[in-house]
Amino acid sequence: MTAAVTSASHPLAKSAGSPLRFYAIWLIGIAALIILPLLFSSGGSLTSFSLIGIAIVFALSYNILLGQTGLLSFGHAVHYGLGGFAACHMMNAVVAHGWPIPLPFIPLFGGLGGLAFAMLLGWVMTKRAGTVFAMISLGIGELVASSSLILRSVFGGEAGITTDRTALPRMFGWTFGPQLQVYYLIAFWLVLSAIAMYALTRTPLGRISNAVRDNPERVQFIGYDPHVVRYLAYCFAGFFAGIAGGLAAISFEIANSAYLGAIQSGLVLFSTFIGGTAYFFGPILGAILVTYLQLGLTSLTSVWQLYFGIIFIGIVMFSPGGIAGLLMMHRPLIRAGTLGMVIPSYLLAVVPTAALACGVILTIETVARYSGGDAINLFGVAFNPQSPVTWAVAAVLVVGGFLVARLTWQRIAEAWDRAATVARDRGYLA
Amino acid sequence: MLELIVISTLNGVLFGMLLFLLSSGLTVIFSMMGVLNFAHASFYMLGAFFGFQLTKWVGFWPALLLAPLLVGAIGMAVERYGLRNTHKHGHVAELLLTFGLAFAIEEIVSMIWGKTPLDYRVPALLDFPAFTIFSTNYPAYKLFMLAVSVTIFVVLLIVLKRTRVGLIVQAALTHPHMVGHLGHNVGRVFMVVFGVGSALAGLAGVIAGPALVTQSDMAAALGPILFVVIVFGGLGSLPGAFIASLVIGLVQTFAVALNGSLASAFGPLDPAAGPSVLTDIWNVTIAQVAPIVPYLLLVLVLIVRPVGLMGTRES
Numbered sequence: 223m224t225a226a227v228t229s230a231s232h233p234l235a236k237s238a239g240s241p242l243r244f245y246a247i248w249l250i251g252i253a254a255l256i257i258l259p260l261l262f263s264s265g266g267s268l269t270s271f272s273l274i275g276i277a278i279v280f281a282l283s284y285n286i287l288l289g290q291t292g293l294l295s296f297g298h299a300v301h302y303g304l305g306g307f308a309a310c311h312m313m314n315a316v317v318a319h320g321w322p323i324p325l326p327f328i329p330l331f332g333g334l335g336g337l338a339f340a341m342l343l344g345w346v347m348t349k350r351a352g353t354v355f356a357m358i359s360l361g362i363g364e365l366v367a368s369s370s371l372i373l374r375s376v377f378g379g380e381a382g383i384t385t386d387r388t389a390l391p392r393m394f395g396w397t398f399g400p401q402l403q404v405y406y407l408i409a410f411w412l413v414l415s416a417i418a419m420y421a422l423t424r425t426p427l428g429r430i431s432n433a434v435r436d437n438p439e440r441v442q443f444i445g446y447d448p449h450v451v452r453y454l455a456y457c458f459a460g461f462f463a464g465i466a467g468g469l470a471a472i473s474f475e476i477a478n479s480a481y482l483g484a485i486q487s488g489l490v491l492f493s494t495f496i497g498g499t500a501y502f503f504g505p506i507l508g509a510i511l512v513t514y515l516q517l518g519l520t521s522l523t524s525v526w527q528l529y530f531g532i533i534f535i536g537i538v539m540f541s542p543g544g545i546a547g548l549l550m551m552h553r554p555l556i557r558a559g560t561l562g563m564v565i566p567s568y569l570l571a572v573v574p575t576a577a578l579a580c581g582v583i584l585t586i587e588t589v590a591r592y593s594g595g596d597a598i599n600l601f602g603v604a605f606n607p608q609s610p611v612t613w614a615v616a617a618v619l620v621v622g623g624f625l626v627a628r629l630t631w632q633r634i635a636e637a638w639d640r641a642a643t644v645a646r647d648r649g650y651l652a
Numbered sequence: 653m654l655e656l657i658v659i660s661t662l663n664g665v666l667f668g669m670l671l672f673l674l675s676s677g678l679t680v681i682f683s684m685m686g687v688l689n690f691a692h693a694s695f696y697m698l699g700a701f702f703g704f705q706l707t708k709w710v711g712f713w714p715a716l717l718l719a720p721l722l723v724g725a726i727g728m729a730v731e732r733y734g735l736r737n738t739h740k741h742g743h744v745a746e747l748l749l750t751f752g753l754a755f756a757i758e759e760i761v762s763m764i765w766g767k768t769p770l771d772y773r774v775p776a777l778l779d780f781p782a783f784t785i786f787s788t789n790y791p792a793y794k795l796f797m798l799a800v801s802v803t804i805f806v807v808l809l810i811v812l813k814r815t816r817v818g819l820i821v822q823a824a825l826t827h828p829h830m831v832g833h834l835g836h837n838v839g840r841v842f843m844v845v846f847g848v849g850s851a852l853a854g855l856a857g858v859i860a861g862p863a864l865v866t867q868s869d870m871a872a873a874l875g876p877i878l879f880v881v882i883v884f885g886g887l888g889s890l891p892g893a894f895i896a897s898l899v900i901g902l903v904q905t906f907a908v909a910l911n912g913s914l915a916s917a918f919g920p921l922d923p924a925a926g927p928s929v930l931t932d933i934w935n936v937t938i939a940q941v942a943p944i945v946p947y948l949l950l951v952l953v954l955i956v957r958p959v960g961l962m963g964t965r966e967s
Contacts, residue, residue: 531756
């Protein structure tokens with residue numbers, strides 16, 4: 223397995239130090255979820271928060287596979303989508319039959335939908351780990367996505383299945399018509415799922431999953447079957463992905479084949495990996511960042527997916543621990559009090575690295591808008607994509623920025639080595 | 653019926669050989685470096701788009717040579733500056749790097765050439781019917797594709813089995829460290845093999861572009877089938893990849909050509925029962941099911957023989 227994944231399995235608990243601080247982190251998170259809509263109460267931001275909440279549950283469920291068990295799946299959206307369809311069908315059935323099931327319980331049925339599929343096909347899929355599992359998950363993902371267009375009576379063909387969340391029996395007098403109430407419903411399930419998934423990592427199953435990820439052969443020697451462990455982890459991941467899909471179905475009041483598709487699977491992989499798979503909070507960071515970028519960039523540029531790809535490649539090549547891994551690298555330095563030794567080199571690197579980034583953005587936008595001729599607005603400065611001046615500026619920024627930035631990156635590496643050596647001498651770094 | 657069988661067999665073998673052009677490179681790269689190159693289908697797509705662009709500038713025949721070379725150079729750069737640096741982080745990181753690349757390449761291609769299909773024409777020299785069989789004109793270009801694929805297949809076989817270079821490559825497949833100890837530059841061998849594999853994918857793209865659709869989603873459409881082929885044949889086995897390519901190529905071509913459904917075979921269901929999953933399955937034609945047939949085969953093989961047709965080793 224990768225070095226990034228094997229190192230530091232449960233730092234959140236370790237970082238807590240005392241139980242008090244551990245619970246404080248969770249309580250602060252919950253308080254933030256309650257207060258956020260009071261600070262930003264516009265409809266747009268409420269929708270964004272809801273989307274981010276769903277993305278967090280989805281990314282956390284994916285990390286049960288990738289981070290905890292070491293299974294790289296390219297078809298995780300299958301469970302998300304089937305959870306969404308299960309929730310939609312359940313909502314319609316509740317309305318049609320007049321069952322006394324209020325809306326807040328619906329995501330549970332989404333979860334069961336995701337779980338059912340995981341139980342059905344998971345046994346065959348988890349026979350092998352590693353690259354073969356990745357390929358199989360890709361194939362199964364394609365299989366389900368294509369089948370959803372054939373089985374029209376279940377998946378509603380191209381149009382999908384619609385539902386009406388306000389038609390369900392009420393609970394505490396809430397109709398769940400306004401976005402605010404839906405947001406609180408999603409926040410409630412987010413907290414519940416996050417606690418459950420964190421608790422899962424602390425159970426013997428969670429621990430043995432880590433062992434299966436790191437060394438399946440030794441797990442066999444101590445009497446466990448890695449296949450069974452992978453299967454159980456796969457089922458849990460499918461269940462929580464189904465909950466995320468159910469929440470999405472409630473939020474959008476529709477489920478269609480796009481929920482199941484390769485794009486959705488790719489997005490959750492991006493979120494989880496960019497956030498960092500080795501830490502429990504990594505996927506949360508990643509889901510917030512990716513969803514925020516997705517919402518923000520779509521209005522700014524037509525090639526926003528390319529930026530995702532570039533960010534992802536950058537993270538894979540230079541920081542396989544993701545953003546969480548980058549942040550947590552600094553913990554021993556902070557404790558040892560040597561962080562001050564690297565800060566100046568960081569500040570020095572900011573300007574050339576930003577110049578390089580601007581150059582890359584300018585190049586991409588120039589290519590993307592060359593035929594259309596729309597002006598590029600780069601942080602308030604306007605550029606004409608058809609003018610040679612723009613090309614020259616982009617070239618200077620890319621080449622010059624890269625050459626200077628490379629020097630400053632070397633300085634960071636040197637400063638980092640010095641700071642780490644001191645931290646090691648003081649006993650804070652293994 | 654006979655007409656359908658003959659034409660579909662020809663087309664199926666053609667599609668199978670095209671798949672093998674791609675899966676052979678993928679298999680050799682996988683067995684040597686343990687890297688499953690997710691971007692392999694993207695190199696195929698790059699081949700088609702470079703072929704289109706170069707055909708416009710210098711004509712089809714120079715493009716047939718230049719585009720694969722260009723794609724091969726890109727492949728070598730990816731190995732040298734991307735995969736080699738990522739290697740220390742393990743195989744999952746390498747797979748993810750190629751996944752990110754595949755994503756980025758698709759975006760770059762659709763950014764430059766747009767999302768609509770390109771008008772990539774068959775060269776005038778080959779734009780005539782080669783022969784007429786049962787009133788169907790079989791285009792000469794398809795025979796040309798078949799000839800190119802078979803030639804590459806034979807050349808590959810000879811190079812791998814009969815030359816010194818092939819000997820080193822074969823040795824590096826199973827014992828890379830030993831080959832390194834014997835004084836060969838394994839890093840360079842890897843880079844060249846990756847480049848040749850990419851160039852073959854590019855060549856497949858150049859010749860397939862005019863016959864199939866040249867569009868920015870062609871990699872995403874072909875990629876999963878390619879992975880089915882190599883898992884189906886057994887990861888790391890060239891003969892397995894060859895058989896699996898032909899099987900998948902034939903099965904899919906025949907499935908597309910057949911129009912039967914359960915309803916046409918056994919008569920329609922009682923309409924009073926109303927629409928259900930059963931009616932969906934009953935009425936769907938084999939042609940409509942064609943896209944999912946490779947994946948069904950994959951699931952079947954995994955249940956019956958988890959290592960694939962000719963696979964021997966656990967990954």
